[in-house]
Each structure stands twice: as C-alpha cells, then as structure tokens.
Amino acid sequence: MTPRHLTAPAPGWTVHTDVVVIGSGIAGLVAALRCRPYGRVLLVTKALLDAGSTRWAQGGIAAALAPDDSPAEHLADTLTAGVGLCDEEAVRALVAEGPDAVRRLIALGTAFDQEDGGGIALTREGGHHRRRIAHAGGDATGAEISRALLAALKDAEGASPGSDGVRVIEHALVLDLLRDGAGRAAGVTLHVMGEGQPGGVGAVRARAVVLATGGLGQVFSATTNPEVSTGDGVALALRAGAAVTDLEFVQFHPTVLWLGEGARGQQPLISEAVRGEGAHLIDHAGERFMVGRHELAELAPRDVVAKGIMNRMRETGAPCMLLDGRHLGARVWERRFPTILAACRHHGVDPLTEPIPVVPAAHYASGGVRTDLYGRTSVPGLYACGEVACTGVHGANRLASNSLLEGLVFAERIGAALRSDLAAPPAGIGTVPADAAAPLAEVPGEGGGLLDPSARGDIQRIMTAYAGVLRGAEGLATAERELRALVPAPGEARPEPGVPAWEATNLHTVATAIVAAARRREETRGSHWREDFPERDDTAWAGHLVVRMDGGDLATAYEPLRRTGAAADERKERR
Numbered sequence: 001m002t003p004r005h006l007t008a009p010a011p012g013w014t015v016h017t018d019v020v021v022i023g024s025g026i027a028g029l030v031a032a033l034r035c036r037p038y039g040r041v042l043l044v045t046k047a048l049l050d051a052g053s054t055r056w057a058q059g060g061i062a063a064a065l066a067p068d069d070s071p072a073e074h075l076a077d078t079l080t081a082g083v084g085l086c087d088e089e090a091v092r093a094l095v096a097e098g099p100d101a102v103r104r105l106i107a108l109g110t111a112f113d114q115e116d117g118g119g120i121a122l123t124r125e126g127g128h129h130r131r132r133i134a135h136a137g138g139d140a141t142g143a144e145i146s147r148a149l150l151a152a153l154k155d156a157e158g159a160s161p162g163s164d165g166v167r168v169i170e171h172a173l174v175l176d177l178l179r180d181g182a183g184r185a186a187g188v189t190l191h192v193m194g195e196g197q198p199g200g201v202g203a204v205r206a207r208a209v210v211l212a213t214g215g216l217g218q219v220f221s222a223t224t225n226p227e228v229s230t231g232d233g234v235a236l237a238l239r240a241g242a243a244v245t246d247l248e249f250v251q252f253h254p255t256v257l258w259l260g261e262g263a264r265g266q267q268p269l270i271s272e273a274v275r276g277e278g279a280h281l282i283d284h285a286g287e288r289f290m291v292g293r294h295e296l297a298e299l300a301p302r303d304v305v306a307k308g309i310m311n312r313m314r315e316t317g318a319p320c321m322l323l324d325g326r327h328l329g330a331r332v333w334e335r336r337f338p339t340i341l342a343a344c345r346h347h348g349v350d351p352l353t354e355p356i357p358v359v360p361a362a363h364y365a366s367g368g369v370r371t372d373l374y375g376r377t378s379v380p381g382l383y384a385c386g387e388v389a390c391t392g393v394h395g396a397n398r399l400a401s402n403s404l405l406e407g408l409v410f411a412e413r414i415g416a417a418l419r420s421d422l423a424a425p426p427a428g429i430g431t432v433p434a435d436a437a438a439p440l441a442e443v444p445g446e447g448g449g450l451l452d453p454s455a456r457g458d459i460q461r462i463m464t465a466y467a468g469v470l471r472g473a474e475g476l477a478t479a480e481r482e483l484r485a486l487v488p489a490p491g492e493a494r495p496e497p498g499v500p501a502w503e504a505t506n507l508h509t510v511a512t513a514i515v516a517a518a519r520r521r522e523e524t525r526g527s528h529w530r531e532d533f534p535e536r537d538d539t540a541w542a543g544h545l546v547v548r549m550d551g552g553d554l555a556t557a558y559e560p561l562r563r564t565g566a567a568a569d570e571r572k573e574r575r
Contacts, residue, residue: 002238002549002552002554003449003450004549004551005239006175006176006239006450006497006505007450007497008175008176008191008502009200009201009497010201011189011202012201012202014202014203015042015202015203015204016204017041017167017205017206018040018206019032019035019040019041019042019206019418020042020043020204020206020208020210021041021212022045022174022188022209022210022211022212022213023045023211023212023214023388024049025212025387025407026054026142026145026146026149026386026407026408026411027386027387027388027389027407027408027410027411028045028210028385028386029043029054029150029152029153031411031414031415032166033166033415034412034414034415035208035415036165037419038415038419038423039418040165040167041165041167042166042169042204042206043153043167043168043169044168044169044172044174044188044190044204045168045171045172046172046173047170047171047228049150049153050146050150054142054145054146054404054407057403057404058141058269058271058273058339058340059125059133059139059141059271059272059273059400059401060134060404061105061133061135061141061401061404061405062128062132062400062402062405063095063099063101063102063134063405064095064099064130064132065102065122065132065134066122066130066131068130069131071092071096071099072095073129073130074095074130074132075088075091076129077128077129078094078095078393078399078402079091080127081301081302081394081397081399081526082393082394082395082396083396083525083526083536084396084525084542084561085246085249085395085542085561086393086394087391087392087395089373090391090392090393091392091393093413094391094393094402094406097409097412098409101409102134102405102408105145105148108151108152109152110136110145110147111136111148112135112136112141113134113135113136113137121134121135122134123135123273123277124273125271125273125275125276125299125401126254126272126275126300126302126305126400127296127300127301127302127399127400128276128399133273133400133401135273137339138336138337139271139273139337139338139339140338141404142404145404153168169190169192171192172190172192173190173193173502173503174188174232174233174236175189175190175191175201175236176188176239177236177237177239177379177382178203179240179379182380183379184379185208185209185240185379185381185382186207187203187204187205188236189201189203190203193499207422208381208382208418209382210375210383210384210385211369211377211384211388211389212384212385212386212388213232213234213236213386213388214233214386214387214388215231215364215387216229216365216510217362218507219231219362219459219460219463219510219514220361220460220463220468221264221460221461221463222256222264222265222361222362222464223265223266223267223361223363224266224269224361224362225266225363226266227265227266230503230506230507231509231510232503232506233368233384234365234510235505235506237369237377237379237382237384238513238547238549238554239509239549240382241378242370242382243369243370243546243548244367244369244546245367245368245369245544245546246366246367246368246394246396246517246544246545247365247368247510247513247514247547248367248514248518248520248545249365249396249526249528250362250364250367250514250527251302251303251365251366251397251398252302252360252363252468252469253269253272253302253362253364254272254305254306254308254309254358254360255269255271255305255323255356256268256270256359256360256361256363257269257270257343257349257357258319258357258359264460267361268343268344269340270340270344270356272299272400273336274323274328274337274340275298277325277328278328279323279324279325280298280324280325281298281308281321281322281323281324283312284316284318284321284322289312289321290308294308301397301399301400302363302397302400302527303526303527303529306360306527310469313359320358320359321357321359322357323355323356324355326351326352326354326355330352333351337351344356360469362468364403365387366390366394366396368384368387368388368389368390369388370389370546371383371384371391371410373391373413374413374414375391375410375411375417383417383418385406385407385413386406386407386410386411387407389410393406394406396525396526396527397526397527449487450494450495450497450501450502450504450505451487451501451505452488452501452504453495453500453501453503454504455508456504458482459508459511462478462482462511463479463511463514466482466515467479467511467514467515467518469529470529471518471528471529471531472530472532473519473530473532476518479511480512480516483508483511483512486508487508509554512554513554516547516554516556517545517547520545520556520558521541521545522537522540522541523535523536523537525537542560542561543558543559543561544558544561545557545559546558546559
C-alpha cells in the first residue's frame with residue numbers, strides 16, 4: 001500500500017499566485033521566466049536556487065547548430081537511442097525548436113565555449129554521429145546555464161509588482177497537490193525548511209502547477225544525482241492520480257568515478273564528452289573491449305556502453321573498468337575538462353598519468369509523469385517538464401545531452417500553453433480568480449502513512465541489488481517483497497511527519513513503481529536489461545507501461561505505442 005497523501009500538519013499559512021513552478025533546474029527556471037508575462041509566478045525550490053541537477057551537467061546541450069548538421073540527423077540519432085519507443089512527434093519538436101532555443105539561452109547571457117576562429121565549439125558524445133554538443137567552461141555547462149538563467153530570474157524578481165514578477169521560496173519540499181471539486185490542480189502543500197520563510201507547512205493556491213522537480217537517482221545507492229533528487233514530483237503525481245510512464249527505463253551513466261567497494265550517495269561523473277574527445281575504455285589488461293561490440297565503440301548509446309562495462313567486469317572479475325585519456329594531453333584536460341580533472345585528483349587519480357577507474361551508476365530517469373507536447377499531464381492544471389516528465393522524447397534510453405535541451409524546449413512550450421490555458425475558464429467550473437478561496441475536493445495531509453526515515457537505506461540497497469543495471473524475475477520479485485515489508489503494518493507505530501520521513505516515503509513510492517514496471521516488461525530494451533529475457537521483443541513490448549494510483553495500490557497497464565510519424569523501429573538503419 002502507498003499513501004494517497006503524505007501525513008503532515010494542517011497548512012498554517014496560504015499564499016496565492018497564478019502559476020507555481022516546483023524546481024529550479026533549467027526546466028523550472030525557463031518555465032518561470034516564460035510564464036511570467038501571463039500572471040504571477042511563484043518559484044519553489046527544495047534547496048538553494050542553484051542546487052538542482054542542472055548545475056552538475058558536464059557534457060553540454062545537444063542541438064543541430066553546425067553547418068554540416070541538421071534537425072533530421074539529430075532526430076535519427078535520438079530515435080535510434082530510444083530503441084523504438086520515442087514519440088516521433090515529440091522528438092521532431094525537440095530537434096526543430098532546439099537550435100533557436102539554445103540561441104535564446106545565448107541571448108540571455110549564457111557563454112558557451114568558442115572555437116579559436118569564432119563560433120560555438122561543438123563536441124560529440126555517445127550515440128551522436130555529428131559534433132553537436134555545445135559546452136561551457138570546458139565541462140561546466142550546467143553551471144553556466146544556471147548562472148545565466150538565475151541572473152535573468154533576479155531581473156524578473158526585481159521587476160515592478162504585477163504580472164512580470166517572479167517570487168521565490170527556497171528550502172521548500174513540495175508535499176501534495178491541491179485539487180478543486182472538479183479534480184483540477186489548484187495548488188500544492190509544501191514544507192519550508194529551516195531558514196526559509198514562512199516556516200512550516202503551508203498551502204500555495206494557484207491556477208496552474210508546473211512540476212520541474214528533477215530526478216529520482218537517490219532511489220539507488222550510488223548515483224550522479226544530488227541529495228535532493230528523491231523523486232518527489234513523480235510521487236506527488238502518482239498520489240494525485242496522474243499517469244506515469246516508462247519508469248523502468250532508468251539510465252545508468254557508464255562512466256562514474258569508482259570510489260571503491262561500498263561507495264554510497266552522489267558519485268563524481270566522468271562526462272561522455274571525455275570519450276567524445278578520444279578517451280578509450282580499456283580493461284585491466286589494456287584491451288579496448290568496446291571495439292567490435294558496437295560500430296561506435298566507446299561512443300555507442302549509453303545503455304550499450306553500460307552493458308559492455310558490466311559484461312567485461314563479469315568476464316574478468318574486476319570491480320571496475322578503466323577510461324584511458326592519457327593521450328589527450330595536459331592542455332585538453334586543463335582547458336576542456338578542468339572540473340573532472342580536479343575531481344579525479346581530489347580522489348587520488350591523475351588522468352594525465354593513469355587511467356580512470358569507472359563503473360556505471362544511476363544517472364537519469366527516461367520515464368516520468370506523462371505529458372502531451374505542451375507539458376500537460378492527465379490531471380487538468382498540472383504540467384511537468386524536465387527529468388520529472390515523460391514527454392516521449394527519450395523512449396527507452398536518453399541520447400546524451402538531450403536532457404538539457406528537453407528541459408529548455410518543453411518548458412518554453414509550457415509557457416506557450418499557459419498563455420491560452422490561463423485565459424480560458426476551467427471547463428465546467430467557471431472562472432475562478434487566483435485570489436479566491438475556491439473549495440478544495442480534499443486537503444492532503446489528513447491520511448496515509450509514512451515510512452521510518454531509516455527505510456531510505458533499505459530502499460537503496462534493495463533497488464541497487466535487484467533493480468539496477470542487471471535485472472531478472474527472481475530479483476525483481478524479491479525487490480517487490482522486500483519493499484512491501486518496509487511498510488508499517490496497520491496499528492504499528494508511525495514516524496512523526498518531517499522531511500526525512502517524507503523523502504523516505506516518496507522514495508518508496510517511486511521504487512515500488514519502478515519495480516512493478518520492470519517486472520512487467522519481459523524483454524531487454526534500452527536501459528532496461530532483463531537477464532532472463534535478453535532480447536528485444538517488438539511483438540509483445542512495442543509500447544509503454546503506465547502506472548497510476550488505484551486506491552492505495554499502484555496499477556500498471558500496458559499501452560501499445562502510438563505512432564505519430566514513421567515508426568522508429570521500422571526505419572531503415574542509416575548506417
């Protein structure tokens with residue numbers, strides 16, 4: 001059983017706005033900026049404004065910016081990486097609108113690295129057949145994009161009162177969705193932590209709610225995600241009755257710095273761009289084991305490289321593989337990858353003189369809250385963008401550096417949608433002024449159970465052991481059983497409401513949904529690798545698994561793929 005609401009004190013304060021955006025990565029910041037012309041915007045973030053996942057993005061942002069590149073080629077590479085499950089219409093929107101969206105980032109002040117002769121410097125990453133990855137600060141792209149967007153947001157905060165302003169609440173954990181009598185999103189409850197003001201649990205009344213809460217990597221023991229990535233948005237959406245899709249496709253980044261047996265929490269990422277610049281994967285005997293496994297060798301799509309590393313570790317009994325970039329030279333490392341170089345040296349590894357020990361780790365959720373092409377979810381008034389959303393762009397495996405682009409493009413699309421959505425009265429309930437205290441159908445926090453905060457470590461252990469890179473029926477059944485055992489029995493003492501218990505409960509909800517979908521999909525496709533079903537099966541599994549809350553249980557249903565363009569898995573191989 002999973003709670004329909006998080007147990008929490010009754011809201012002690014209320015604020016009113018037109019749009020509330022939850023999250024301050026690229027998707028949340030762009031959504032807030034694009035929505036501000038159409039009403040008052042409140043941006044809520046779990047930690048500090050610059051503490052989301054975007055700032056950790058190293059490689060860059062993918063777009064067809066080069067003269068020898070095209071959106072059609074970007075489309076083809078994305079569909080190939082998605083292994084037949086991409087929504088082609090969504091991918092077309094991404095690649096067609098991406099170049100101008102990146103130029104708008106530049107106009108906001110984002111300083112991408114330049115070629116010596118002028119023009120944006122572009123690199124390659126896994127799955128790309130062209131150099132189309134724009135980067136900044138060598139390997140600090142996310143930090144630079146965040147800086148530029150935060151500067152624009154600061155200007156918006158300082159705007160005169162009225163529709164152009166953006167108000168910010170930091171240190172706030174979103175709890176549950178508020179809905180009106182017609183089932184439409186009407187705001188959220190949230191808890192402001194520590195130094196935030198106002199304090200404690202409160203309610204935000206809004207005409208539209210935009211989820212941009214990021215990922216769920218903390219459901220695993222080792223991840224590239226920050227500590228705040230506890231799947232809060234997906235858990236909220238499930239409790240609100242929204243459809244959540246493709247959760248079984250959790251991408252494990254192939255090259256994360258190996259910190260030894262038992263390493264836990266956020267791990268240092270070794271960007272795919274290092275391989276794009278020519279570094280090689282080798283085993284401990286010095287053999288380039290990806291050569292011959294895929295035509296692109298080390299630059300194959302991420303699921304292929306992650307599987308190649310795991311297979312070689314099994315074959316040799318080694319606890320990690322090695323990334324050899326010694327031949328790149330000091331100039332490339334110091335100018336192109338200064339952050340990675342510093343992180344490696346901090347952990348006692350010098351990439352200039354020795355190969356880097358690497359292993360796969362949980363990195364990105366290709367699935368999430370299902371949306372249409374304008375970020376609308378199955379709950380009216382609730383929108384989603386960025387990693388928390390499933391737009392259909394990624395399919396079974398995200399193409400490298402498409403994540404920042406997706407957050408950018410689809411956040412802009414939400415802004416376009418809200419221009420008309422906010423102008424139209426909600427169907428069947430008439431126009432409701434933003435400040436009106438319209439009756440709510442239910443107030444979250446009155447019921448449902450919480451997990452003890454100590455369950456967090458158990459959830460991560462279970463998911464890593466049984467639902468990580470390698471999966472099978474027996475392990476997934478064990479995961480389902482052990483996750484269920486963590487739920488307190490009726491009448492058993494429950495923990496006091498608070499951030500640790502709320503996060504543990506969110507992680508448990510998301511983990512349960514991932515395991516249910518992974519157990520149901522009996523094939524290997526993209527980042528979902530079933531050892532007992534090692535082949536892709538388009539006859540039975542060319543479709544999506546949709547998870548919804550049914551009472552206190554999560555129900556998983558299979559939906560055949562909707563073809564909006566030429567079927568990706570029926571396209572002739574370009575290569």
